[in-house]
Amino acid sequence: MIRLIGGEMPDFTEVRPAAGGALYRYVTGLVPAGSRVLVAGPHDGALIGALAGTTTVTCLIRSELAAAELSRHGATVLCGTLAKLTDAATYDVVIALDGTGRLCSVEGPQLEWAEAVRALTRVLRPGGTLLLAVENQLGVHHLVETGTPTGAEQDDEWGPLGEFDSTPGHPDRLALALTAEGLSVSGLAGAWPSLEQPSLVIAREVLQDGPVPALAAITARTVATAYEKKPVLSDPRRLASAAVRRGLGTELAPAWLVVAERLPREGGGLRLPSVLISPGHDTGHEAVLEIAEEPGGGWGRRVLRAADGVDPAVWNGPLPTGRLLEELLLDACLRHDLPRLRRLLSGWATALPGVTADNVLVEGDRYARLDPTAPDRPDALARFVAVLLGGGYAHPWPTVTDPARITGILASAAGIGSARLPAPDLIPAAHARREQEELVRTLQRQLAGAEERNRWYEREIRRREVELGKARVQIETFSGSLSYRLSRLAIRAVRKIRKTLSKIRKGQS
Amino acid sequence: MHHTNHWYGHAHVLAEYCGLDDTANPPRIDGVLQHGWNVGSGLGPRTRRAPGKTVYVWSEQVRRRAWSMGLRETIVVGSPFLYLLATQARDGVHPDDGPPREGTLWYPFHGWEKQSVEGDHERLIEEILATEPGPVTFCLYWHEYGNPVIRAAYERAGRVICNGYRGNLREQTEQKFLHNQLAELRRHRRVASNRLSSAVMYGTAAGCTPAVYGDPMYLAEEDVATAQRIRRRWPELHGADVDLAAARRTALDELGDGYLASPAELRTLLGWDDVAAIAPTARTEMTPAEMAPARVAVAA
Numbered sequence: 073m074i075r076l077i078g079g080e081m082p083d084f085t086e087v088r089p090a091a092g093g094a095l096y097r098y099v100t101g102l103v104p105a106g107s108r109v110l111v112a113g114p115h116d117g118a119l120i121g122a123l124a125g126t127t128t129v130t131c132l133i134r135s136e137l138a139a140a141e142l143s144r145h146g147a148t149v150l151c152g153t154l155a156k157l158t159d160a161a162t163y164d165v166v167i168a169l170d171g172t173g174r175l176c177s178v179e180g181p182q183l184e185w186a187e188a189v190r191a192l193t194r195v196l197r198p199g200g201t202l203l204l205a206v207e208n209q210l211g212v213h214h215l216v217e218t219g220t221p222t223g224a225e226q227d228d229e230w231g232p233l234g235e236f237d238s239t240p241g242h243p244d245r246l247a248l249a250l251t252a253e254g255l256s257v258s259g260l261a262g263a264w265p266s267l268e269q270p271s272l273v274i275a276r277e278v279l280q281d282g283p284v285p286a287l288a289a290i291t292a293r294t295v296a297t298a299y300e301k302k303p304v305l306s307d308p309r310r311l312a313s314a315a316v317r318r319g320l321g322t323e324l325a326p327a328w329l330v331v332a333e334r335l336p337r338e339g340g341g342l343r344l345p346s347v348l349i350s351p352g353h354d355t356g357h358e359a360v361l362e363i364a365e366e367p368g369g370g371w372g373r374r375v376l377r378a379a380d381g382v383d384p385a386v387w388n389g390p391l392p393t394g395r396l397l398e399e400l401l402l403d404a405c406l407r408h409d410l411p412r413l414r415r416l417l418s419g420w421a422t423a424l425p426g427v428t429a430d431n432v433l434v435e436g437d438r439y440a441r442l443d444p445t446a447p448d449r450p451d452a453l454a455r456f457v458a459v460l461l462g463g464g465y466a467h468p469w470p471t472v473t474d475p476a477r478i479t480g481i482l483a484s485a486a487g488i489g490s491a492r493l494p495a496p497d498l499i500p501a502a503h504a505r506r507e508q509e510e511l512v513r514t515l516q517r518q519l520a521g522a523e524e525r526n527r528w529y530e531r532e533i534r535r536r537e538v539e540l541g542k543a544r545v546q547i548e549t550f551s552g553s554l555s556y557r558l559s560r561l562a563i564r565a566v567r568k569i570r571k572t573l574s575k576i577r578k579g580q581s
Numbered sequence: 582m583h584h585t586n587h588w589y590g591h592a593h594v595l596a597e598y599c600g601l602d603d604t605a606n607p608p609r610i611d612g613v614l615q616h617g618w619n620v621g622s623g624l625g626p627r628t629r630r631a632p633g634k635t636v637y638v639w640s641e642q643v644r645r646r647a648w649s650m651g652l653r654e655t656i657v658v659g660s661p662f663l664y665l666l667a668t669q670a671r672d673g674v675h676p677d678d679g680p681p682r683e684g685t686l687w688y689p690f691h692g693w694e695k696q697s698v699e700g701d702h703e704r705l706i707e708e709i710l711a712t713e714p715g716p717v718t719f720c721l722y723w724h725e726y727g728n729p730v731i732r733a734a735y736e737r738a739g740r741v742i743c744n745g746y747r748g749n750l751r752e753q754t755e756q757k758f759l760h761n762q763l764a765e766l767r768r769h770r771r772v773a774s775n776r777l778s779s780a781v782m783y784g785t786a787a788g789c790t791p792a793v794y795g796d797p798m799y800l801a802e803e804d805v806a807t808a809q810r811i812r813r814r815w816p817e818l819h820g821a822d823v824d825l826a827a828a829r830r831t832a833l834d835e836l837g838d839g840y841l842a843s844p845a846e847l848r849t850l851l852g853w854d855d856v857a858a859i860a861p862t863a864r865t866e867m868t869p870a871e872m873a874p875a876r877v878a879v880a881a
Contacts, residue, residue: 408641410657411839414846469850471612471635471654480854484845521633528631 074136074143079153079179082136087228091170091205092116093269095350098360098377099203099329102342103127103165110163112154112192113170114138120147127165132157134177153177154191162197165342169205171267171327172239174228182231185239186249193253199338202255204330206246207267209235211326212295212312216304218505243276243322246330255332259344262325264291264312265298271350273329278346279321283363283371288316289396289433289442290349296430299503306506307463309430313399345376351445357382363391386444394435396442401429401456405467410485413468417486425488429456453486454479464510473518583613583630588747590756591616591661598664599844599853605756611852612654614661615639618779618835620811622647623655637851639837656850659837662783665759667841676767676788684716685709685771686789688780689735690798691722700798702731705775706738708795712821718742718769720762720780763787777811777818785818785832793819 090113097119103109105126111119112132120142123129130148133139139151150157154175168175172188183191189204196202208214214221214234221234240246247257262279263270272294274287292313299308315324322328333341347363359379366372371391375384397420404413416434423439424432426448433440449455457479460467472478483489550556586592587607591614596607612635615623623638623646630636636652638644639660647655687709689702709717719735719742726732726743735741744762748754755761762783766772772784775795785791797808812819817827833839842850 408644408657410641410842414843469656471633471656477849477854480849481846484843484849487843487845489845524632525634532631 074139074149074151076136077150077152077158078156079134079177080136080139080151081134081177081179084135084177084227085137086114086135086174087226089268090114090116091268092119093271093350094352094358094360094377094379095270095273095348096169097122097358098348098350099273099344100167100169101126102344103167103201103203104342107164108162109165109167110192110195112166112168113172113174115167115170117142117145121145123167130161130163132175134174153180154183154188155181157191157195159194162195163200164197165201165203166192166196167203168192169203169329171205171207173207178230185237186253189250189253189255193255193334196334198334198336199341200334201341202250202330202332202334203342204332205263205267205270206239206328206330208241208323208325208327209237209239210241210324212264212308212315212324213266213326215311215324216299216306216308216504218303218305243328246328250330250332254335256335256337257330257332258337258341259329259331260322261329261344262322263327263329264294265308265326267327270327270329271297273344273348274316274321274325275344275346276322278363279316280319282346282365283391283393284317284319284321285395286371286391286393286433286442287321287347287363288313289399291316291321292396292399293430293443294349302503304504306504310463313396317395348376351387351443352379352382359387361387366390382445392433392435392440392442394433394438394440396430397432397434397439398429398456398459400434402460402463402465405460405465408468410468414485417482421486421488426450426452428452429459453482457482462507462511464507464514583610583628583634584750585616585625585628586610586614587751587754588616588749589661589758590748590754591759593754593756594661594665594668594759595847595851598668599848599851601853608851608853610637611635612637612656614658615643618660618777618782619643620646620807620814622650622652624652640835641837641840642834657837657840658847658850659841660782662759662763662779662786663833663836663838663841664847665763666786669763679764679767682768682770682788684718684769685713685773685792686718686720686765686769686784687713688720688722688772688774688778689725690774690776690778691725700796702734705795705798706734709773710738712792712794713771713773715770716740718765720744720765723747759783773821776808777815781818782832782835785829786836786838790825791818791823791828791832792821794821 092115100119100123103123107127109123109127109129110132111123111129114133120129120131124147130150131142132150132154133142134151134153136151139149142149172185175188176182192202222232222236224230224232240249243260247260250257259275261273261275264272272291279287292309295308295312311324315321329344331342331344345362345364349361349363350359351361352359357379358377359375359382360377362374362376363371364374373387373389373391375382375387378384397416400416401413404416419434419437419439420429420432424441427441428446428449429452431442431446433442454475457475461475461478469478469481472481548555549559592607592610593604596604601607613624613628613630614637616625623636623643633654636647636655637658638647638655641657644655644657689705717739719739721732721735721741721743723743723746732741742765744765745755745758746753747758762780766784766787766789769789771792772781772789773792773794774781775793775797777793781791781793799805799808815831817824817831848854
């Protein structure tokens with residue numbers, strides 16, 4: 073059933089995909105059965121369908137075409153713009169996992185973030201729960217984006233504001249803003265790699281006090297998958313990982329996921345697990361994992377939602393600890409710490425030779441595989457060399473430009489033969505603009521060096537050719553030929569004359 | 582091969598460490614090897630090299646210094662002397678296999694072909710004999726060893742030796758220079774000089790107690806400020822009676838202890854990967870122990 077509330081867009085289709093994915097589906101599955109739920113904004117059909125199985129769902133959507141589609145699947149739909157939403161009906165839970173950016177249509181007022189939250193809160197019964205995603209305009213995704221978020225191009229970008237909008241820019245300010253709207257924040261988490269389709273959600277307090285190095289590694293892998301084929305300004309893995317490791321994980325997360333209750337609180341509301349991961353984000357399976365503190369200490373990994381082809385036994389167990397091997401290797405290269413580099417390489421070669429360096433955690437002498445399902449790669453070492461050279465990192469072998477030779481050096485430093493190692497690309501590709509520029513600068517430097525060396529060799533060859541010419545003349549002169557014999561006679565004669573003259577001089581003195 | 586790589590038989594020592602059979606004819610090294618302890622960039626001030634070719638330096642500190650001086654093309658490999666110690670350790674040669682250690686091996690500061698030392702050798706000898714607790718062996722550089730006046734002055738005070746000619750332009754190189762030096766060092770309890778030098782570092786690494794004292798003497802037209810800076814920078818190695826533990830740590834650091842590459846890695850670094858074509862009998866299979874980066878065991 074569709075109810076047109078005003079401001080609906082009859083022929084408009086959303087450009088970007090609706091919010092969804094296994095992780096959001098899991099989170100919405102936590103909504104208590106029997107709740108009255110408003111799903112505000114575009115959310116994927118599977119999420120709404122699953123939710124409708126246990127709760128009474130009403131959708132708020134601006135596109136009439138999308139509303140019709142939802143209605144065909146049996147949903148109750150309020151079609152129109154957020155400004156037209158009234159509190160005629162209130163809900164136990166309001167879900168806005170797509171954020172507030174796609175709630176207003178082109179018709180009527182364009183609500184600022186706080187106004188949009190106010191409108192959503194108004195339809196929440198006292199004690200009800202708001203499940204809200206908020207895009208971070210200073211998130212890693214924007215920092216590595218090649219395009220400008222304020223440029224207008226697509227049909228849905230009639231008023232792009234980017235960093236000029238009024239969305240809170242910091243988790244603290246976000247919590248304050250929600251409080252100001254009469255909400256009590258019970259959970260705030262960073263979400264990667266995007267607001268619409270996160271595959272990793274980490275609670276703010278866990279990013280401060282949890283297994284931070286391992287979480288940094290997990291974050292790096294998450295953005296690596298998301299940005300594998302996308303052009304970026306700089307390597308998002310380094311940025312995301314450094315942010316988490318240095319205590320800015322929540323601050324630089326692409327989005328925040330908030331659970332808030334409308335005051336007065338009733339208690340016992342929806343609680344998010346500390347860390348949620350959707351490991352099948354890129355392969356499409358629906359499994360969801362949690363990372364949580366274990367009763368006996370330490371952190372464990374557990375399958376919360378199983379999926380076909382996912383063996384829970386592979387994932388369930390203690391979370392590996394330590395820092396990402398790839399980062400430790402880069403760190404040792406940058407510090408020119410050859411002893412440490414050799415220890416890391418030989419430890420890797422002994423413990424997990426086929427596992428890529430971006431999937432190994434190192435804690436002391438322990439090497440552990442982070443993602444147990446990632447396949448082994450015979451070219452794991454060459455892949456690291458590609459990261460090292462493609463990323464423009466300084467390293468201890470500045471005169472070695474051939475990736476195959478660097479691979480050979482690392483292989484021998486690791487104590488493994490390099491003869492049958494797969495060769496890396498001649499010039500490793502850098503998909504980040506900054507690294508590309510660094511690579512160009514490096515190549516320019518190498519070319520200038522090679523030209524200068526060539527000129528030096530040319531001068532050296534000329535000098536030696538002159539010396540060779542002189543030597544040839546001497547050899548010919550003094551060889552066993554007639555000219556040689558004549559020369560010898562001439563030399564003897566000269567010597568004799570010199571001696572005679574010398575004697576005469578001595579006699580005179 | 583840069584001809585200074587042959588000095589003191591350095592290339593030969595590295596070839597031996599890398600397991601090449603033909604150590605008398607080491608293959609070409611893909612750059613210039615630091616040929617002595619150095620407070621500059623690792624290169625001698627007059628070293629000619631093709632632009633951009635690698636300079637193989639002894640320590641990470643030298644690499645940093647070289648970088649700050651504009652020399653970017655460095656690779657840290659450690660000193661040939663430590664590679665010699667590592668080779669002997671690998672081959673089962675124990676540091677104390679020789680005769681008991683006795684007396685002091687004293688290295689008067691030396692000149693070279695283009696710079697002679699200016700100073701009073703007689704007065705230096707007096708100070709040495711007054712300071713050293715046991716017999717003194719004087720190790721003269723070939724330059725002074727070949728000077729009958731200087732040599733006679735030292736011969737009146739003790740045993741005089743020379744490790745051989747370091748060689749020049751790949752001619753007359755004493756390929757066992759470092760071997761001879763190590764053997765002599767291991768016969769003595771102390772190593773001393775009037776200048777901090779490679780020999781003092783080597784002696785310390787070979788288990789001698791170091792000392793640096795006496796008239797430092799100066800080379801003709803030498804930059805005296807640098808010589809004075811050395812005394813300020815490494816006080817732990819100066820004096821007739823030094824803190825042995827601190828001196829050893831410093832000397833080993835300066836020689837690149839902990840930074841030595843494994844034989845396989847060193848072959849790749851020096852450009853000796855295709856060495857089988859140059860020396861067909863080269864050993865290509867290493868034991869795991871040989872593959873591991875070497876670390877020097879210093880005799881107590």
